[in-house]
Amino acid sequence: MEEKDNIPKSIKEFNKLNHMQLNVGILNSETQFLQMIAIVNNDGTVIHAKNYKYLRIPVRQSDGKIGFVQKESVRIPARRYLEKTIVDGESAWQDFILNQVFEITEGHDVTADSIMNSLGKKVVARMQNIMKSWSKPGNAPITIANKGKDDPLIDTGKLMESIKYEIKEKI
Template structure:
């Protein structure tokens, strides 16, 4: 019991404060308003650009291979392929990502389950020689499983039409490659510590 009074289990994502992983998590959990840092537009790759150059395609990648240009009065960057214009980037003034509070929802949806696990765990410590560390580990594993489930079930708000097109019609807003779900983990930390 002394262990439980000095330790906690933390479930979620861990990394440097400015890591790409935590940036993506924050953008999904709280929403984000993205505007260009330079120039007037964000250059968002089309499905063709992603298919040909990969998910991390940059304008310089396409420009190194093709004559990339913006048709007058359009908000797209194209390539002329056999006298046919093929869109490689959409030019957007901003992107608004709505909040999808999957971390908070997991805590709310499963709070009674976690209370039951805690009660059973405390009884196991008192009567069956279980440990506080075992109880916190069980809570951590359950929390990871539950958070992954919440992410898989999430439907609203859905993806933007451009995102759906780039994901070949998929509209599961918190699942793309599954990498985010794989990165959910848990740690036992001292109470009040990092």
């Protein structure tokens, strides 16, 4: 039986992997509004009326027409889906990477690029699943009336669909 020396390829891939960084979130600079929405939903905030005494919040009425409710401020509660994504998935992702590193040392067709791309897809899918299943704290009654459902992190789906990953070289 012929032995194969996997050490040079392994070292090359490990060095490459050590210089790679995975970023997950709303990454496109053209989506600054969605980045703000993501942060507000994750961290929570209080929105105060600035130029007028009251905020005017549109409300869908039972007859289908739009009315308005006036409030001095509204509180958006923190829904820490970003942290939950990391905490819930971290152990599984570490196991995945360890298994992939082992595959490299065994001479299988695994590369630093394939590891990071697979990991990026896993993290994005996890974050999107957490966003889909988030229920507490729920939406305010006025938000439920406007959306027609109590789905705190999903309205049009655009925020969730904007979750992407990128692989960059560590600086």
